[in-house]
Structure formats: C-alpha cells, structure tokens
Amino acid sequence: MTSYKLYYFEARGAAELARLIFKQAGVEFEDIRYSRDEWPHHKPEMPIGAMPVLEVGGQKICQSMAIARYLAKEFDLFGTNNMEELLIDELMELFAEISSKHATKIYYEQDETKKLELVKALQTDAAPVYLNLIEKRLKENNGGSGFYVGSKVSVADLLLYNSMFGFRQWFGKFGVDLFDGRTLLEDHYKRVETLPNIAKWVKERPETVM
Template sequence: MVHYKLVYFNARGLAEISRQLFHLAGVEYEDHRIEDQEFAELKPNLPTGQVPILYIDNVQFSQSTAIARYLARKFGFAGKNTEEELLADAIVDTFKDFIESFRKFVVGVLTGESEENMKKIREEVMRPAVKTYLTYLNKILENNKSGYLVGNELTWADLVVADNLTTLITAEFLDLKNEKTLGEFHRKILETEKLKEWLEKRPVTRF
C-alpha cells in the first residue's frame, strides 16, 4: 500500500485542502504537523525550502496547488471531463490571484503598519478585491445552478472556495447574511457528510 505523509504547520493555510481530500476519499495518510524547530531542521532538505510537502513512499513533492490537484485527480474530485477540470483549475487560479491581493495586508500586519495605514489597505485594496472575487463566484454559481461551482458534483474547487469563504467571514470581510447564493453554497459544501465529519474531528487548527 502506498504510504502518504503530508507535512505542514498546524495551520489550515496551504495544506488544508489536501487534508480534506484525503478524508473525503477515505485514504489513510500521516497528517504530520510540525513546529518551528522541526521545520528549521527539515528546511535544508526540502525541494524549495518550504512546506507543505507530500511524501509518497518517501519521495518528496512540493507546491500546495500541485499536490491538491494531484490528490483531486487521483481521488475523483478534479471534474468529470477535461472541460470541468479546466474550469476547476481556473477557479483555483482566480482564488490564488485574489489571495495575492491580500499580501499587502499580511505584510502590514507583520511589519506593524499604523492603524491608519491598515485601515486604508483594508478599505482601498482588500474590499474592492473581495467585491470582484465574490462577483466572479456568484456568476459561476448562478450559471451552473447545481449548487456546486463545477458540474453537478463536488470538486476541489468547491473545497478551496468554501475554506476561503470561512476565512473571509472570520476576518469580517464577508457577511453571508448579505450573500444569498454564496451563503447557500457555503452551507451546502460544509454539510457534505464526509467534510462535516472532518471539520468536526480535525485538530484545532490555526488560520
């Protein structure tokens, strides 16, 4: 049997979608969560000096999106045909572009920007980016009508977007009371039986 080991910090961050995919597929893996000390020891031996890393029988693979896409394909969550795969990939890429616009905010937090500047970044950079991103998602959901973003079954794109919506709610960028379509989507994905089971049993996990 193949031995999978996923190495990352105790955060949702760049590993959570892969963890969800393993759980949804019912495939055993080692969910190895590291602290700073272990990371420092590992770093010189990692392909890019970064995590997450997926070990497949002791062979290392890097890059979170490549890992999640690989698991989605392997476990049947990538889309039912190449066009569905294309749309799922495009949604994930759009999410990555969107997240990039948050960099200024994160850098601001880390470098101790003044409250006034943080407010400016929040209002002038983040809010417009959130608006564009939510408009994009709403259009896809309204066209697709299945309640999923792609086709009529759960794909990894749904997992990526639902997890990110949770983050946006926590960061007070999104109030689903004002977003009917996205609210229904978020509820539907989080109520997926196996996902619900994972969300209830997963270790307490930071952002």
C-alpha cells in the same frame, strides 16, 4: 497501497485544501505538523525549504495547488470533462491571485492601521470583482443550487468552502466579511460544510488561528 505524508505547520493555511481532499475521499494520510521551533531543523529536508509538501511514493512534492490538483485527480475530485476541469483551474488560479496580490500583503503588513486599510480596500475594490465572477460561475451550473461544476463535489467546492472559512475567521477580527449578502455562496458553503466527511473533519481537526 500508496502511502501519503503531508507536511505543514500547526495551521490550516496552505495545506488545508489537501487535507480536505483526503478527508472527502476517505483516504488515509499522515498529517505531519511542525511547530515554528521544529521548522528550522526540517527546512533543509523540503524541496525548496517551504511547506506544504506531499510525500508520495518516496518522493517529496511542493506547491500547494499542484498537490491539490494531483490529489483531486487521484481521488476523482477534479471534474468529469475538460470544460469542468477548466472551470476548476480558473477558480484555483483566482484564489492563487487573491493570495499573491492581496492576502500576502495584508499578512505581512506590520502596521495595524495600514493592515485594516488593506483589508477594507480588498473588501470594496478587489474582492467584489473576484466574487461576482465566482457567483456567476456557480449560478451557471444548475442555477447555483448544487456544486461548482457538474453534478458532484470537486476540489472547487472544497477550495471555495475552505477560502470562505479562512477569510471569515481572519477578517472577522477586523469586522469585515468579504462574503456578506452573497446568498449563493452562503448556501454553497452550507452544502459543503454538511458533507459527512467534511463535517466530521471540521469537528475533529485541531483548532488553529490560520
């Protein structure tokens, strides 16, 4: 049987999507979490000195989205045809873009006033553009009453759920909810949250700020 090790910090962060995939699939993995103090010692052991890293078949692989795609394909959570896979890829790239263009800037901004301005700007300008499209996609599949693509859960659903959870926790501190009033996304969130394996994991996983 293949054995998996997932290396990351004591956080959900960029590793949580992989964890959710393992949990939804019911596949065992070693959830290795390094503290900030331990990290400098382990950094040289990682392919590019960053995490998350997945160790599979004795090989260490980096890049969170590549890891998520690989695991989703291994565990039948990556759609059932090329068009579904395209829509999943589109969603993954949308969130990668939100992260690289917006979230990273907000994260590294040290000035709290400027940080709040960036969060508000994201809320009013950029987020609606992304979220309008995501809601449209959801609606195009069975009126938005089911999963993101096709008729069964995929990595897209886990990504959407995980992103809503993370942004709500993070921006809640600023009184900002990017998803306010988006009932389709809200209902979808509840559907994923109540998947038995996901509900169990969310209840038992370590509580972290990110």
